[in-house]
Each structure stands twice: as structure tokens, then as C-alpha cells.
Amino acid sequence: MxxxxxxxxxxxxxxxxxxxxxxxxxxxxxxxxxxxxxxxxxxxxxxxxxxxxxxxxxxxxxxxxxxxxxxxxxxxxxxxxxxxxxxxxxxxxxxxxxxxxxxxxxxxxxxxxxxxxxxxxxxxxxxxxxxxxxQRKLEEEVNRRTLELRRATEKLHEAHNKLKEASLDTIYRLSRAAEFRDEDTGGHIKRMSEYAAAVGRKMGLNEKTVEGILYAAPMHDVGKIGIPDRILLKPGKLDAEEWEIMKQHTLMGARILEGASGGFISLAAVIALTHHEKWNGKGYPRGLSGTQIPLVGRVVAIADVFDAMTSKRPYKEPFPVEKAFRIIEESRGSHFDPAVVDAFTAIKDEILEIKGSSDGYDNNSPLFPKY
Structure with a gap:
């Protein structure tokens, strides 16, 4: 009616x-x-x-x-x-x-x-x-569709995170495979990548770039998979010929990782190639200097060297932390980018906290599970 x-x-x-x-x-x-x-x-x-x-x-x-x-x-x-x-x-x-x-x-x-x-x-x-x-019905429909879209986006985000976790697990396993002969490889990979991310954050890099460094840095030495054990595990100083072979791991790593369309793998290729370059141009493999060296390479370099100095290696005992910091500061403007050194020393407490939580590789990080 x-x-x-x-x-x-x-x-x-x-x-x-x-x-x-x-x-x-x-x-x-x-x-x-x-x-x-x-x-x-x-x-x-x-x-x-x-x-x-x-x-x-x-x-x-x-x-x-x-x-x-x-x-x-x-x-x-x-x-x-x-x-x-x-x-x-x-x-x-x-x-x-x-x-x-x-x-x-x-x-x-x-x-x-x-x-x-x-x-x-x-x-x-x-x-x-x-x-x-x-109009009310249109608004209700828009709200309904918006809610559906939000739910779909959340599901897509969840699926993306799961895919990302699987990818990161693959990255980590690849990194460990390259250096599994070193008993402290897991701890080194975790520590140096977190050092590098912390330095990048202190330097004002956006969170996406910091995350990229965190997940790409573990692959910095993937090229060592091609270095013979007699050189990689030699307890003494390498001779000139052995050193030339060792330096090839940067080029090998870049070749292994090259060709990626983007993301962590592409960033990792840059890091693998440049993390042994020095600010004064006396590094390898290309002798780049200053800002010719990509910033991610400069950041990972300091993290890698610091962890190497404070870790036990086949050829040396670990340096005391204070000595390692002193060497880093003395290398400001020669080995390392001055701005990177300043950021690194400014977060000394955070660096020590990372080292303390990661030593012995006893950590519950989802990226670096304990095996």
C-alpha cells in the first residue's frame, strides 16, 4: 500500500x-x-x-x-x-x-x-x-566495497609478508651456505647486518632503505663460495697470490647476484661488489674512492670490519671492543667515510647492545633462527 x-x-x-x-x-x-x-x-x-x-x-x-x-x-x-x-x-x-x-x-x-x-x-x-x-545506499555500498577492499588488502599484505619471510629465509640460507665453513658465520651475518641497518637509520635513511640494508647485507660475502678452503681458512697471513684470489670474492658475489629486477637481491649485488672499497681509493676490486662508492657499500664496510675485528677468526683472536672502536675512528677519512664513522660512533651503545644480544648466535630473531 x-x-x-x-x-x-x-x-x-x-x-x-x-x-x-x-x-x-x-x-x-x-x-x-x-x-x-x-x-x-x-x-x-x-x-x-x-x-x-x-x-x-x-x-x-x-x-x-x-x-x-x-x-x-x-x-x-x-x-x-x-x-x-x-x-x-x-x-x-x-x-x-x-x-x-x-x-x-x-x-x-x-x-x-x-x-x-x-x-x-x-x-x-x-x-x-x-x-x-x-545517496545513502551509495554510501553504504561504498563503505561495503571499501571494507571488502581493506580486507582483501590485509590478506594480500599477509600473503606478501609470508612470501617475504620465505624469501628472506632463502637469502639467509644462501648466505650461510657461502660461508658455512666458518663456525661463527651465523652470528657474523646477523651482527653485521644489524650494525649496518642501525648506522643507516642514524644517517637518516628511510625505513625502506634501512630494511633493504638489513636483508641485503647478509649476502655481502656470498662470493666466498668460490674461494678455496686452503685460502679461506688459512690460519696465517695470505701471500700475494692468495690475496689476489681472495679479493675475487667481491666480483664473484656480484656475478652471482647480478641481473635481479630490483629489491634486496639487486641491493645485495651492489654491497657484495663494493663493501671492500675504501674512502681513500685504496680498496678493491675497483679502487673507487669517496662518494664513488655507493652509500650502502660504505655503510656495510664499517659494519663488516667492526664485526671482523671483534670476532674470532682462523687467523686471529677477537679484538677488545674499545680497540676496535679506536681503529674505526683512526680510519676516518682513509678507510671509512667520515660521515659513516660519525654515525657509527654516535650509536656506540646500540652497537654494543646488538653485539651483546647476538654473540654466540643465541637469538630468537625470525630472520636468523637458531639452527
Missing amino acids: EKMPKILVVDDEYHNLFLMHGFLVPLGYEVSISSDGEEAIEFARKGAFDVILLDINMPEMDGFEVLARLRSGEETKFVPVVMVTGQGEVEHRVRALELGADDFLTKPVDWMELKARVRSLVKVKAYHDHMMNH
Whole structure:
């Protein structure tokens, strides 16, 4: 059954109220009446009316004030209001328009005019309600789709993280495979990569780059997989020929990792090739100097050297931490980038914390699980 349009008639004269009611009800409208402005406002807020017929001249609260309050109310601001005015009250019409009136009727009311005005405004209200309902449904649909998209994105993010964890596990295993002959390889890989990430963060690199360093640094010596044991594990100093062979691990590592489309592997190729270059140009394999050396290579270099100095190796015992820091500082501007040295020494406490938590390779890091 089609809903009957609802009309509210507001007039302080009961004679007018009854006439309006008697005329409108037979036309198919549900009519409510009120002789008081305050009461009319309360009716309008609760009644969901389609049209309000409002007399201007009323005691206590006149039609202008009622109209102003209707237009300021969330429930009533879009309800069409027809102001009922006396003959020649032009100033009333102007003020009513300024307050938001939709139409006018002049007393005495012409019933045919009333019928036409009400019918027209009922259609306007119905169209407005239809558009508001349509907008509400669109908003609900947008919210539903947004929620679906958010859930799908979360699932995709979760899948991406799982894939990332699997990739990182592969990277770590590759790094360990390259150096598994060294009993402290796991600890070295973890420590130096965390040192490098901490230095990068201190230097103001964004978190994506810091993360890239953290996960690419473990592959810095992957080229050692091609170095013979007699050289890699030699307890004494390498001779000139052996040293030339050892230096080839940077080129081997770069070749192993080259050709990646991007991401950690591409960054790891840069690190593998350049982490033994020196600020003064006396490093290898290309003798790069200063800022010719990629920043990631400069950062990983200091982390690698510090951990090498403070770790036991086949050819040496570990240096005391203070001695290692002193050597790093003395190598500022020769072996190492001065800015990198400054960042490294500025986070000494963090470096020592990483070393303390990683020594002995007894750590619960998800990237470096204990085997």
C-alpha cells in the first residue's frame, strides 16, 4: 500500500486549522494540526512530514521564528514549508524567503491554489527523499566495497609478508651456505647486518632503505663460495697470490647476484661488489674512492670490519671492543667515510647492545633462527 503524504498545518486560529484539515484529508493526505509554534516544531521533528503549511502571524512564537528553527534542525531542514501571509505583506515574503521558505499562500486561501501548491511540493519532497535514499545506499555500498577492499588488502599484505619471510629465509640460507665453513658465520651475518641497518637509520635513511640494508647485507660475502678452503681458512697471513684470489670474492658475489629486477637481491649485488672499497681509493676490486662508492657499500664496510675485528677468526683472536672502536675512528677519512664513522660512533651503545644480544648466535630473531 502506498504511503500517504503527511501534511502539518500550523495556525493559531482553530477555524483555519479545521478548514485546512477538512479540505486536505479527502485529497489523500494524512493531516496533523497545531496552534502553537513550539508544539509545531516538536511535531515536525518527530513526524517526518512532506509539507508544512505555516501561518506567519501567531502569538508567542511567530511563523518566522518557527521557520528559522525548522531550517536549523537536522530532521526538518529539508521539509518544504509554505508560508501563509496576509494581503500585500511583501516584506513578510522577502523575510520568509531569506529564512528558507519554499512557497506562499495568501489569505483568504484559494483552495485550488492550495491543492496545486501542496501537490507540487509533495512531489519535490518525494524526489528529495528518493535522492537522499539513493545517496545513502551509495554510501553504504561504498563503505561495503571499501571494507571488502581493506580486507582483501590485509590478506594480500599477509600473503606478501609470508612470501617475504620465505624469501628472506632463502637469502639467509644462501648466505650461510657461502660461508658455512666458518663456525661463527651465523652470528657474523646477523651482527653485521644489524650494525649496518642501525648506522643507516642514524644517517637518516628511510625505513625502506634501512630494511633493504638489513636483508641485503647478509649476502655481502656470498662470493666466498668460490674461494678455496686452503685460502679461506688459512690460519696465517695470505701471500700475494692468495690475496689476489681472495679479493675475487667481491666480483664473484656480484656475478652471482647480478641481473635481479630490483629489491634486496639487486641491493645485495651492489654491497657484495663494493663493501671492500675504501674512502681513500685504496680498496678493491675497483679502487673507487669517496662518494664513488655507493652509500650502502660504505655503510656495510664499517659494519663488516667492526664485526671482523671483534670476532674470532682462523687467523686471529677477537679484538677488545674499545680497540676496535679506536681503529674505526683512526680510519676516518682513509678507510671509512667520515660521515659513516660519525654515525657509527654516535650509536656506540646500540652497537654494543646488538653485539651483546647476538654473540654466540643465541637469538630468537625470525630472520636468523637458531639452527
